[in-house]
Amino acid sequence: MEDRLITIATDHYTAAEILKARLEDAGIECFLKHVNLLQGAVSEGVQVQIRQTDVEKALRIITDLKSTQEKKELKDLKQIRRILVPVDFSEFSKNACFYAVKLAKKYDADLKILHVFYAPIVDLVPITDAYSIQVDMDINLREMEDQAKRNLVEFVSEIRETAANQGYGEVKISYSLREGIVEDEIASMAKAFKPGIIVLGTKGKGEKQSDIIGSVVYRVLDKSKLPVLAIPGHTSMESLIDVKNIVYATDFDDSDYVAIRKLIAIVVAFDVKIHCVHISKSPEVKWDTARMDALRDYFSQISKNVPVECSFIKGDNPVANLEAFCELNEIDVIAINNRKRNLLQRMFKPGLTKKLIHSGSVPLLLFRA
Numbered sequence: 001m002e003d004r005l006i007t008i009a010t011d012h013y014t015a016a017e018i019l020k021a022r023l024e025d026a027g028i029e030c031f032l033k034h035v036n037l038l039q040g041a042v043s044e045g046v047q048v049q050i051r052q053t054d055v056e057k058a059l060r061i062i063t064d065l066k067s068t069q070e071k072k073e074l075k076d077l078k079q080i081r082r083i084l085v086p087v088d089f090s091e092f093s094k095n096a097c098f099y100a101v102k103l104a105k106k107y108d109a110d111l112k113i114l115h116v117f118y119a120p121i122v123d124l125v126p127i128t129d130a131y132s133i134q135v136d137m138d139i140n141l142r143e144m145e146d147q148a149k150r151n152l153v154e155f156v157s158e159i160r161e162t163a164a165n166q167g168y169g170e171v172k173i174s175y176s177l178r179e180g181i182v183e184d185e186i187a188s189m190a191k192a193f194k195p196g197i198i199v200l201g202t203k204g205k206g207e208k209q210s211d212i213i214g215s216v217v218y219r220v221l222d223k224s225k226l227p228v229l230a231i232p233g234h235t236s237m238e239s240l241i242d243v244k245n246i247v248y249a250t251d252f253d254d255s256d257y258v259a260i261r262k263l264i265a266i267v268v269a270f271d272v273k274i275h276c277v278h279i280s281k282s283p284e285v286k287w288d289t290a291r292m293d294a295l296r297d298y299f300s301q302i303s304k305n306v307p308v309e310c311s312f313i314k315g316d317n318p319v320a321n322l323e324a325f326c327e328l329n330e331i332d333v334i335a336i337n338n339r340k341r342n343l344l345q346r347m348f349k350p351g352l353t354k355k356l357i358h359s360g361s362v363p364l365l366l367f368r369a
Contacts, residue, residue: 016046080196096201117148187223259337259367
């Protein structure tokens with residue numbers, strides 16, 4: 001029987017070369033695929049391939065390679081102490097704030113509400129007329145800022161009042177106002193505020209996408225490495241009080257291990273069960289089973305107190321298949337490791353994350369690969 005090649009990892013060129021060297025030192029023949037011959041050092045999406053008979057040995061080596069780095073990073077894991085909630089004053093944003101308030105109480109964390117307003121008048125001023133209308137432009141910009149501040153203060157006051165009425169009055173809620181491009185300012189505030197998680201409101205299933213925030217969730221992931229919790233409109237607040245089931249959808253990427261560490265750090269405040277699933281059009285093969293076993297072992301290594309159940313979902317429609325699984329298992333949160341994709345991939349083959357952002361009904365916990 002032919003010993004076919006299996007892709008065991010996909011990474012940037014330097015990381016792929018390091019892994020190749022380590023595996024070859026152990027006597028495993030390796031091949032690199034999709035290397036940019038003109039600019040090899042900047043290639044992304046380089047595949048490390050090995051023979052099928054070497055899969056199990058290679059998996060053990062990769063697990064060992066990660067262990068030293070993972071132990072160091074586990075020591076650095078900290079419970080969430082700050083939560084950032086960008087808002088656009090929509091009902092979706094308000095829903096996300098109430099969700100974040102309850103999260104803040106769980107973690108004993110500070111909550112900051114951020115609103116970013118954009119002044120298009122600055123971009124519309126012709127260079128030749130810039131001096132003559134500078135005064136009017138400054139006045140208009142000041143008026144926009146004043147109105148945005150009034151709206152923000154009113155919005156925050158309502159959140160604080162509701163929080164106090166529901167028994168969350170001890171949660172510290174602050175706010176910040178910025179002018180600029182929404183996702184850029186969110187990333188800038190995240191760098192300064194250093195939150196453990198960003199909470200964003202999105203539309204609910206079947207609702208018209210009219211909110212600003214919902215449309216930038218995906219771009220915020222591109223700008224920040226922080227976990228992003230996307231809350232669909234009309235999410236039940238009771239579901240947060242007692243989160244019991246979280247599903248982690250894996251595509252067997254190397255970055256799963258980083259995402260799993262972050263996931264465990266987030267769920268430490270809850271008594272939860274994690275369902276680790278892989279969705280595929282074809283039945284699982286020996287290679288997939290081995291990779292799932294590796295993830296199960298890793299879950300047990302980093303958190304012995306969190307029960308984990310691993311399974312495969314077979315189907316042609318990932319979104320529908322995952323939503324059916326969530327309904328059957330009463331899933332409260334879907335966690336996904338979102339790998340950065342190039343422009344053409346995003347345009348012609350939207351990923352599972354984007355589809356769920358626009359059509360899902362369960363909160364999404366998103367990690368940047």
